[in-house]
Every structure is written in C-alpha cells, then in structure tokens.
Amino acid sequence: MRNIVLIGFMGTGKSSVGKRLAQSLAWDFVDTDWVIGEVTNLSVTEIFRRHGETRFRSEEKIVVARLSQKEQMVIATGGGTVVDPLNLQALARNGIIVGLYATVDTILSRVGQKNERPLLKGTKEAIEELWSQRQECYAQADFTVDTSEKNIDEVVSEILARLERMTDDEFTRVSTH
Numbered sequence: 001m002r003n004i005v006l007i008g009f010m011g012t013g014k015s016s017v018g019k020r021l022a023q024s025l026a027w028d029f030v031d032t033d034w035v036i037g038e039v040t041n042l043s044v045t046e047i048f049r050r051h052g053e054t055r056f057r058s059e060e061k062i063v064v065a066r067l068s069q070k071e072q073m074v075i076a077t078g079g080g081t082v083v084d085p086l087n088l089q090a091l092a093r094n095g096i097i098v099g100l101y102a103t104v105d106t107i108l109s110r111v112g113q114k115n116e117r118p119l120l121k122g123t124k125e126a127i128e129e130l131w132s133q134r135q136e137c138y139a140q141a142d143f144t145v146d147t148s149e150k151n152i153d154e155v156v157s158e159i160l161a162r163l164e165r166m167t168d169d170e171f172t173r174v175s176t177h
C-alpha cells in the first residue's frame with residue numbers, strides 16, 4: 001500500500017493535517033523534521049545553527065530514503081525537502097504526493113511569530129521570494145489543496161475526497177473504508 005506524502009511551503013499545515021489524516025485512515029504518521037531531530041538528537045534550529053543547512057539537507061535525504069521504503073504511512077515533509085528532485089523521486093515511487101498551499105498572509109499569520117524555522121524570514125517579500133524559487137517543485141504534487149481559508153478537518157476531508165477520485169483502485173478501497 002502506498003504512502004501519502006504531504007509537501008508544501010512552511011506554514012501550509014503539513015504536520016497538523018498529516019496527523020489528522022493519518023488518524024482518519026488509521027495509518028501511522030511521521031514527520032521528516034521529527035525523525036531528523038530524533039536521529040541527530042538536535043532540534044532543526046540547532047542543526048542549522050551548529051552545523052549549517054548542508055548538514056540538515058544530508059540528514060533529511062537519509063531520512064527520506066528510509067521513509068520511502070515504508071508503506072501505508074502519512075509522511076509530512078519539511079518545506080525544502082522536495083527542492084531536491086531525488087527526494088521527490090524517492091517519495092513519489094512509493095507514495096501519492098499531496099501538495100498543500102497557503103497564501104503568504106496566511107503563512108505569516110500561522111508562523112510569523114514563531115522562531116523555530118531558520119529559513120523563514122518573517123517578511124512578506126522574503127516568503128514570496130523563497131516560494132517563487134520553490135514553486136515548480138511544489139507543482140509536482142499529484143494534486144494540491146489550498147489550506148488558507150480552511151480548518152484542519154476541512155483540509156483532511158478535501159484530501160480524502162480527492163484521493164477517492166484518483167484511479168488507483170487499491171488506494172481508493174483503503175481510503176473509503
């Protein structure tokens with residue numbers, strides 16, 4: 001059984017939606033940032049601060065390769081995970097890729113005040129700039145849901161409805177039961 005992989009910019013709701021989605025399917029949930037934290041025993045912020053982004057990306061790549069071997073899991077990625085095409089390839093080989101989108105204003109209101117994302121510079125312009133650099137990577141998703149005006153349950157329902165409409169019979173059977 002394939003995985004469901006959530007991709008998208010920081011603050012689009014990948015972790016909270018992923019958790020709830022996994023609950024409704026009775027699947028396991030995993031977040032690549034948490035696994036990196038467990039493996040390294042450091043928070044994402046600490047890895048960036050002590051070792052830099054290159055080290056974070058190499059830990060991320062190892063975690064992605066491992067999780068891509070799993071089945072029937074909801075996987076929330078970090079906002080930069082699929083910037084590396086090899087990560088996306090690995091995840092897509094064994095998973096349906098669901099994109100989450102949110103407007104810049106929504107992203108700012110969700111994460112603007114928190115200081116746990118080393119790459120999030122809290123201005124509208126900086127977010128727009130990084131988003132436009134990554135836009136093509138996020139566009140590789142099988143389908144994308146705009147989370148801006150929705151609560152977690154509404155996003156989960158929309159994802160489930162979209163999955164049911166997909167032609168993958170095996171997956172459809174699981175998601176509807």
Ligand code: S3P
Nearest residue numbers: 009010044078079080117118119
């Ligand atoms: C990053 C997003 C973060 C985390 C790291 C880098 C990015 O994950 O992986 O801070 O490059 O966009 P979230 O998208 O869960 O915040």
